[in-house]
Each structure stands twice: as structure tokens, then as C-alpha cells.
Amino acid sequence: MVFWKSLFNVAESNSAAPQANSAMVSIQTVGFDPPGKNPIVLSLNRDLDLYELEELCDAVGWARRPLRKLRKALQNSFLVVSMWEIRGKTRRMIGFARATSDGAFNATIWDVVVHPDFQGKKMGKALMKYLIKKIRSEDISNITLFADSHVVGFYDGMGFVEDPEGIKGMFWYPD
Amino acid sequence: MVFWKSLFNVAESNSAAPQANSAMVSIQTVGFDPPGKNPIVLSLNRDLDLYELEELCDAVGWARRPLRKLRKALQNSFLVVSMWEIRGKTRRMIGFARATSDGAFNATIWDVVVHPDFQGKKMGKALMKYLIKKIRSEDISNITLFADSHVVGFYDGMGFVEDPEGIKGMFWYPD
Numbered sequence: 001m002v003f004w005k006s007l008f009n010v011a012e013s014n015s016a017a018p019q020a021n022s023a024m025v026s027i028q029t030v031g032f033d034p035p036g037k038n039p040i041v042l043s044l045n046r047d048l049d050l051y052e053l054e055e056l057c058d059a060v061g062w063a064r065r066p067l068r069k070l071r072k073a074l075q076n077s078f079l080v081v082s083m084w085e086i087r088g089k090t091r092r093m094i095g096f097a098r099a100t101s102d103g104a105f106n107a108t109i110w111d112v113v114v115h116p117d118f119q120g121k122k123m124g125k126a127l128m129k130y131l132i133k134k135i136r137s138e139d140i141s142n143i144t145l146f147a148d149s150h151v152v153g154f155y156d157g158m159g160f161v162e163d164p165e166g167i168k169g170m171f172w173y174p175d
Numbered sequence: 176m177v178f179w180k181s182l183f184n185v186a187e188s189n190s191a192a193p194q195a196n197s198a199m200v201s202i203q204t205v206g207f208d209p210p211g212k213n214p215i216v217l218s219l220n221r222d223l224d225l226y227e228l229e230e231l232c233d234a235v236g237w238a239r240r241p242l243r244k245l246r247k248a249l250q251n252s253f254l255v256v257s258m259w260e261i262r263g264k265t266r267r268m269i270g271f272a273r274a275t276s277d278g279a280f281n282a283t284i285w286d287v288v289v290h291p292d293f294q295g296k297k298m299g300k301a302l303m304k305y306l307i308k309k310i311r312s313e314d315i316s317n318i319t320l321f322a323d324s325h326v327v328g329f330y331d332g333m334g335f336v337e338d339p340e341g342i343k344g345m346f347w348y349p350d
Binding site (some may be wrong): 070158 | 240244245247248249250251252253273275276277278279280281283285307314317318319320321322323324327330331333334335336337338339340341342343344345346347348349350
């Protein structure tokens, strides 16, 4: 509880105007398993080094995407959250997630990734909790995502429900 | 074929810059069942009369939403499409749909509605085809939606696939 409380107290002081907010939000390491010695921080800055983001996505085996389109996607996202390990004077991107939204009713979360070195250490949960908190602070009630089958359990543990009331996620395919 | 061809020829001449495009796009009545005598047009204008939109949503029994939030949602949507029946000098909103997007990879369709008087006459299909065409013209490949159980069949007939490769639509619920 100490961990979440400290995270969200910081988060709340940075709410509103997500499109312009570039604050780095420090996450207390309380409650983290190892590696845990280096500070972990979250950022809302969307002007990221795309090569660094690509490297993170490479590490989990995602297909590469054109950087021009990736830049556009970040700019047009409602929220962009990145997670960093601070090592002295350098920092390393270890997590990422973003959301599209109409700013009023619906937000949809995309591209949730945590570096394999940091998986199983509650980093993904911290990233998602922060993103959800930020979306909720904008008075958006409907938070959705499309989960690959092997991560349904992870999101289930975060309060996400699959196919509630029979609602089905659908993807369009060209003829 | 004549109907769709004429629809998309017109649509294509109005492509690009969806955020600013307020064109009225005429749909040929060719291929429509009755009522079919009055012209049906589509619009990309997002500056809609919200009371008229609310009336349309009332007609299908949707819960009312605060107009302030509805206005914000329309402004922040990537595309807003409305469908109108032209009766002499007046027009009546008979359909609506919108999409959120990052402008690059993903678009999600929300709030698809056709007035009960015009259901079963391929109006919903025309509305969706047009919205999909517009999204595709922006080079966005992943088009998604969340379908209530009773309309899964409708979207299935439009080229949407539920849970492809085991991907699940999920909704977040507060603790």
C-alpha cells in the first residue's frame, strides 16, 4: 500500500493537460522486488527517442514499425507513458504504454511493453496502474484494451474483464 | 456494385484532413430499399446539433450523456460521420458513427447508430463502409470495435472478426 500511495500522490500532482505534460514522475522503490536498487521513474513525455523505444520493442520480439508512423501515433495518442531505470547519470527505457481517447468517454490502451529484464517484478502493474489513474483523472469512465491471449490473465489481475455482458472485441480484415 | 462505386468515388474526392473536413457526401439511392425516395447523404462535419444527435440516440434507447462531454468527444474523435435524410429544404439525422485513432496504426469505432425507421435498409452498412473507407484512406491498418452481443452478426458481415488469434476485448472496472 505504501508503494501505491506514494505513486499516486505524485501522479495526482501532475494531472490534467496530458497532451502537454512532460513531467518525470518518480516511483518509490518500496514494494519492488529486485533489481530495485536503481530508482525507477515514469514519464509522460511523448517526445521520445524512437530508436530507444524500438530497441525496447525489439527486446520483446515485436515487429518493427515505420518510425514516421510511430512518431505520428505518439503525437496523436491521448497519453504516452514510459518507464525508466535511472543508473547514475544515465537512464534506460524499460517500459512503455499509451492510450488513444476521445477525451470524454472512452480510452483504449495500446502497446504495453516491459523489458524482459524487468518482467515479473510488478513493473507492468505499476505502469498500468499509473496509466489508468491518469485516464481516470480526466473523468473518462470506459477504459478498454485488446489483450493477446497469453496476457489476458495479467489484465484480469488489474481489474480488466473480458467480454463483459457479451461485448466482443472485433478486428476488421480487408476482403 | 453501382451503389458502392458511386459512394466511394464521391468519398475519395473528399479524402484527407478528416479533422477539418465538413463535406456533405451524397449517397446515390441506387441499391437502397424503400423508403429510398428521399436522398440520403453522409457528412464528416463534427459540429453537429447535439440535441438532434441525442434525439437519434434516444430513438434506439441509449442512456443520455452529458452534452458537454459529448461535444468534447466529437471534437477529439478522429472521424465523425453522420447520415441524413433530405426532405425538400429540411434534413433529418438518421445515422451516426465515430472513431478514435492515433492517426497511424489503430482506429476504434464507437457509437454506431441508425434510426429504427431506417434499420434493415442497408443504411448501417453504408455508414460503416464509408467510415472504414475514410480510415483506410489515412493508411491506418488496424480497425477495431467493441460489439454488443446482438450486433456481432452485423459486424461479422462487414468483415469484422471477433477475437482473432485469441485476442480478447477487455474493459476495466473500478475495484
